[in-house]
Amino acid sequence: MAKIIVVTSGKGGVGKTTTSASFASGLALRGHKTVVIDFDVGLRNLDLIMGCERRVVYDLINVVNNEATLNQALIKDKNCDNLYVLPASQTRDKDALTEEGVEKVLNDLATMNFDFIVCDSPAGIEKGALMALYFADEALIVTNPEVSSVRDSDRILGILSSKSRRAIEGREPVKEHLLITRYSPSRVEKGEMLSVDDVKEILRVSLLGVIPESQVVLQASNSGTPAIHLKGTDASEAYADVVSRFLGEDRPMRFLDVPKVGLLKRLFGG
């Protein structure tokens, strides 16, 4: 049975697409057949982050409208054997996403033996975001340690617990995981940024991982390679840890503390 995971946040620019790309790639690297779907109709970007923008022919809306088959629309990832990308439409209006249409696509993907279906949600709480989370079994809540992001995440948590299909049908609720991104331990230490514990306490969701603020993320998007592939970097390691924890392995949290600095720097500040 395919597991459907929505990557969502409410707020834009917090790292949903970056996370979707690396998380889906990580699952595929671990041998799971995975598809990542862009739900941001009209503002698609997952294709750029995955580096497959020039291979997009058909998209999610084409499949929903029966203008193309899933096999025609799925793009095989260049880095992982088990990974496919289903891009969003760049031209259609987002009302083209219907509940029935999305359900059919998800059901068809399940029959193609995908283990994981990762839904990259658009920002906001409009149709696209609602469709991305509606069918979810689990949710990654991407949050920056910053007031507007935390507030919007709280709003999305409320929507997950009231408007998802699991909530409406009274089934076991969507399993929620908190993913804190753009975390800067040095700013937390100075009291300039909400700490991991602050965000956890406010949102009351179990923590799946922390991705440090990292220059690697921009390098990754520049080159169209998900950050997890940039081996040996902090962001890559952090995403690999997230995937391991999601798969049930025990990995200690990393990148939460400032690397030790020398005495002189401590005396005169830095």
Add this chain to the structure above:
Amino acid sequence: MSLMDILFGSKRKKSAEVARERLQIILAHERNGRAGAPDYLPALQRELMEVISRYVAVNLDDIKVNLERQDNFEVLEVNIVLPEHER
């Protein structure tokens, strides 16, 4: 925090602390509002009205039905104003 900060003391509250307090207050408020009024309230009010009006002449406006949330419980408050001349 550097030694200089400690020596000369920055007494201002750290901005992260302010952020945490502001979030706790606004989210407590928004979470209360989110559940909203249950949708049975108007029907409850209408049916109460039907029963009461069999015995007393009251207006729909004289019946107030409210649901209030406190920490771990909810209070359903029904307030019926009986017309004065009946007494």
